Every structure is written in structure tokens, then in C-alpha cells.
Amino acid sequence: MSNSPSTIQSVDRALTVLSLLAEHGELGVTELAALLGVHKSTAFRLVTTLEQHDMVEQDGGRGKYRLGVGVLQLAGATTARLDLVQCSRPVTRRLAEELGETVNITVLSGQEALYLDQTAATAALRPHNWVGQRTPLHATSNGKVLLAHVSDTRFTELTAGPLRRFTDRTKTAVRALRAEVEAVRRNGYAVAVDELEIGLTAIAAPIAGPDGEVAGSVSASGPTFRIPAERVPHVAAMVVEAARQISRKLGWHGLPKQS
The missing domain is CATH 3.30.450.40 (GAF domain)
Structure with missing residues (x-):
């Protein structure tokens, strides 16, 4: 994550979540929190917000998150x-x-x-x-x-x-x-x-x-x-x-x- 004083922390963290999911494929909230260095509740709010915009989606069976169709739409x-x-x-x-x-x-x-x-x-x-x-x-x-x-x-x-x-x-x-x-x-x-x-x-x-x-x-x-x-x-x-x-x-x- 960027430490620049001009960055917005929540946006920086959300973009980092997308980068982590692109790198690892699927991650759970606990794993994301550890990689981000934040509390699980913060990680959960981040992925919930991203999920509302279709940027991530959850595997219902395993509770892990992966990149969503919103990313594909932007790429398209x-x-x-x-x-x-x-x-x-x-x-x-x-x-x-x-x-x-x-x-x-x-x-x-x-x-x-x-x-x-x-x-x-x-x-x-x-x-x-x-x-x-x-x-x-x-x-x-x-x-x-x-x-x-x-x-x-x-x-x-x-x-x-x-x-x-x-x-x-x-x-x-x-x-x-x-x-x-x-x-x-x-x-x-x-x-x-x-x-x-x-x-x-x-x-x-x-x-x-x-x-x-x-x-x-x-x-x-x-x-x-x-x-x-x-x-x-x-x-x-x-x-x-x-x-x-x-x-x-x-x-x-x-x-x-x-x-």
C-alpha cells in the first residue's frame, strides 16, 4: 500500500485488495486482513463494498473472495x-x-x-x-x-x-x-x-x-x-x-x- 500523504487510505486499501486477489486468485477475509495489516472487520467492509460494485465476488461454498465481473467490464x-x-x-x-x-x-x-x-x-x-x-x-x-x-x-x-x-x-x-x-x-x-x-x-x-x-x-x-x-x-x-x-x-x- 502507498504511504503517500496525498492518498486516501480506504481507496488505497480497496485497490490493494484487488491486486491481492489478482495475485492469489482467492482469499478469505482473515487472509486479506493479515496481508493488509488491518482488523478483520475493516477487511470485511472493504470486500463488501467491492462486492456491491461487482468488483469482487464470493465463493459461497468456501467463503473466499475472487475478482468479479466488474473488473472484466472495466478491462473490456x-x-x-x-x-x-x-x-x-x-x-x-x-x-x-x-x-x-x-x-x-x-x-x-x-x-x-x-x-x-x-x-x-x-x-x-x-x-x-x-x-x-x-x-x-x-x-x-x-x-x-x-x-x-x-x-x-x-x-x-x-x-x-x-x-x-x-x-x-x-x-x-x-x-x-x-x-x-x-x-x-x-x-x-x-x-x-x-x-x-x-x-x-x-x-x-x-x-x-x-x-x-x-x-x-x-x-x-x-x-x-x-x-x-x-x-x-x-x-x-x-x-x-x-x-x-x-x-x-x-x-x-x-x-x-x-x-
Whole structure:
């Protein structure tokens, strides 16, 4: 267990329980208490809490605990994101070189777009690295694509709070945003011009997972002077095609399902 003053003891102990079960396979409360150096009642509270979240489960016959299906669900979510990055990278590299712009992969995470991967053309200036960062849904092309493929209830939840204005081009009225994402759904791609920051244009399209549900989005972005209005249709067509190629690599060969 960590002795850092910044750690929360109960969380640290709970994570240690998971690590011990991963190492030993099955352990009883007495064994866990001894390994943790805590009283049996403390160990029991830890495994009971973890059991309520399906992170551990008990063998009724022997009273021992083992890792539960919740751990598999978390691992599955991580694997799905890794699969998305691995499957998309050959496509995004090719797209970045063909367009001479930066290409990003994002997924919906909480109430924001989470950037999983980024590829820049070799000839392009060094871009800002978005990997691991989160951006607002309403002010980005990736965010609008993700918003366009959630249920009405989820859309309402995601746009419930005040929408921050980043530039004069940012849409902060929910009604206008809803109309735009409906158009995104019809057109198959989203465009954001000077909405997150002045001088930045981005175009995104949805990526479908094996079940046809939208698993993420792919976008191409660059300076607005390099992606003027007359170039948008060409870039959009290439981004949409890239999204289809990635979707096929993930196992889906149709159009993204509508929520």
C-alpha cells in the first residue's frame, strides 16, 4: 500500500485488495486482513463494498473472495479503446498525409470528448498535442458528432448546464445546437469553424463499432486559412471515408446506427 500523504487510505486499501486477489486468485477475509495489516472487520467492509460494485465476488461454498465481473467490464472498456486506436492508426496516418493536416480520434467520456490519438502530417507544423485532453462537445466537430448519436434524453443531460462561449462563433443556444446535430446526423459529418478557437477549422465523422453503435469519431483539423469554405466538402468526404474504413476494421460494414 502507498504511504503517500496525498492518498486516501480506504481507496488505497480497496485497490490493494484487488491486486491481492489478482495475485492469489482467492482469499478469505482473515487472509486479506493479515496481508493488509488491518482488523478483520475493516477487511470485511472493504470486500463488501467491492462486492456491491461487482468488483469482487464470493465463493459461497468456501467463503473466499475472487475478482468479479466488474473488473472484466472495466478491462473490456479499456480494450475497446485500445482497439479503436490500433485499428484507426493506419487510416489516420494516411489521411493526415493526404490532407496535410492533423487527424484526431475521440470518444465520449462523461460530458466531454476525450482525445485518444493524434496523427499529424510530416510536413505540417508541430500541432498542439490533444491526446489525453478533453474538449467541450458543443464547440468542436468531434463533440457534435458524438452529440448527434446519443439519445434525446442523453442529449438533454449533456447540454443541461450553461454552454461556455469560447469565441463569437460558439453556439451556446441549445435549440440551435440541437438543430445542428440533427443536420450532422443527416449529412454524416460535422464542421466547426472558429468555434473553439479563432483560426481553427475541424471536420469530423462518426466511427461505428462492431454493433453499429457509434464508438467514437475521427476528425481532420487545421488553420482556417488552409481549410476555407470551398475546401470543406473535399475534406469532409475524405474524413467520412476514413471513418468508414475504421468502422470496417472494427467489424461494422453499414452506417452508424441512430439513437
